[in-house]
Amino acid sequence: MVNTRELILGILLEVMEEGNYSHLVIRSVLDKYQYLEKQERAFITRVAEGTIQTAIELDYVINQYSKIKVKKMKPVIRNLLRMSVYQIKYMDAVPDSAVCNEAVKLAKKKGFSSLSGFVNGVLRNISRNPQTQLPDMEHFPVEYYSIKYSMPEWIVEQWLSDYGIPVLKETLEAFSKEAPITVRTNLEKITPDALEERFHAERVKAEKIQVAECPSLDYAFAISGFDYLNALPSFTEGLFYVQDISSMMVAEYAAPKEGDYIIDVCAAPGGKSTHLAEKLHGSGMVEARDLTEYKVGLIEENRKRHACTNMKAVLMDATVFDEASSGKADIVIADLPCSGLGVLRKKTDIKYKMTPEKAASLADLQKNMLDTVCGYVKEHGTLIYSTCTINRKENEENAAWFLNRHKEFKLEEMKQIFPKQDLGDGFFIAKFIKSGEQ
DSSP states (O other), X not given: OOOXXXXXXXXXXXXXXXXXXXXXXXXHHHHHTTTSOHHHHHHHHHHHHHHHHTHHHHHHXXXXXXXXXXXXXXXXXXXXXXXXXXXXXXXTTSOHHHHHHHHHHXXXXXXXXXXXXXXXXXXXXXXXXXXXXXXXXXXXXXXXXHHHTTOOHHHHHHHHHHHHHHHHHHHHHHHTSOOOEEEEEOTTTOOHHHHHHHHHHTTOXXXXXXXXXXXXXXXXXXXXXXXXXXXXXXXXTTSEEEOOHHHHHHHHHHOOOTTOEEEETTOTTOHHHHHHHHHXXXXXXXXXXXXXXXXXXXXXXXXXXTTOTTEEEEEOOTTSOOGGGTTOEEEEEEEOOOOOTTOTTTXXXXXXXXXXXXXXXXXXXXXXXXXXXXXXXXXXXXXXXXXXXXXXTTTHHHHHHHHHHOTXXXXXXXXXXXXXXXXXXXXXXXXXXXXOOO
16 A cells, blocks of 8 residues: 655655756656545645645754754654645645554664654644744844745745835735636637537536737637646647646747748757747748757657647757858747756746856856857848746846847837746746847
């Protein structure tokens, strides 16, 4: 019999101690244990994701009741306490006594019988006093918001400085909510109304999405109520693509015309490329490039599933200029590697891995790539620069740097998208037109 709490502990050790990506680790475990009941799979996902999401707050709570600080604990004990405190604080359906008892059993099973009394004592004390006393918000706003929303202090400090308290609070609140699963209709295969009927037939709850900032995005749905995506015939038939609303806006901003030649320079796994190919209605060509054979394989897999005949997956480095592509593209999509601070609901562990130094290094890499790939845009063509982050240095400052360096381009539109509580990641889009004037 599978011990779901043991699986969760294994996930946390891989993510929090070994630095592996949470969404990949959790998906791997769920794939391996597909035979588990839907309720058990949901429990694994909820506790694993929730513990990672709220780790800063959980550590703060544990430190109030433990003489040994979290950072000094054995990795197994540290993560066992975290996942247990998460259940005590956030899962009323699980009795506190059961949480404590299961934690003690798991500590013993993992070879820490000598620490089982310590685990039991800390958890029993916390269960009797579950309310967290936070730092004073007025005098210590950075510490307050960092602990309340489990966001590293440097990110809170940066957003507070760049956007102010209202945007900071709204953004942090949005990231504390579960991310909805949003999909876009493959309009080359099915209409939104027909897809909605298919969802209903497959017992998937589907709700059409209206986006005020992008009225043309009328083919998107938020879906829920299913167990396993690959088990849905509508998915395997390529009738829809799982993609965030903010990411869908890239193709809308690009506004391709039939017959256009489009180069997507960092395309994996292919969401934006298939979207653009569908908008070309079988005409033109979308050249979807990426750096590794693995990523190109992901693009090709999605191209086939969506039956995009006007699209090809190509192995190419976006930092190295390709002479054959000079002035060739009507549209270049540069959705570049970034700090990822806009997708923290889906990839919660990014906030623990990212640092100001890494973000600055990525900003420099983006400049290098923009400098290189802008040469592929033909006269009067379009360059879309986008990131899935909320960081002025990578976004607005890079756009300003690019315009100052490349006078032949003019800025047509620029938007920093902040995450909304009900849908949409944090995202940045800048649309440049090559005017030809120096």
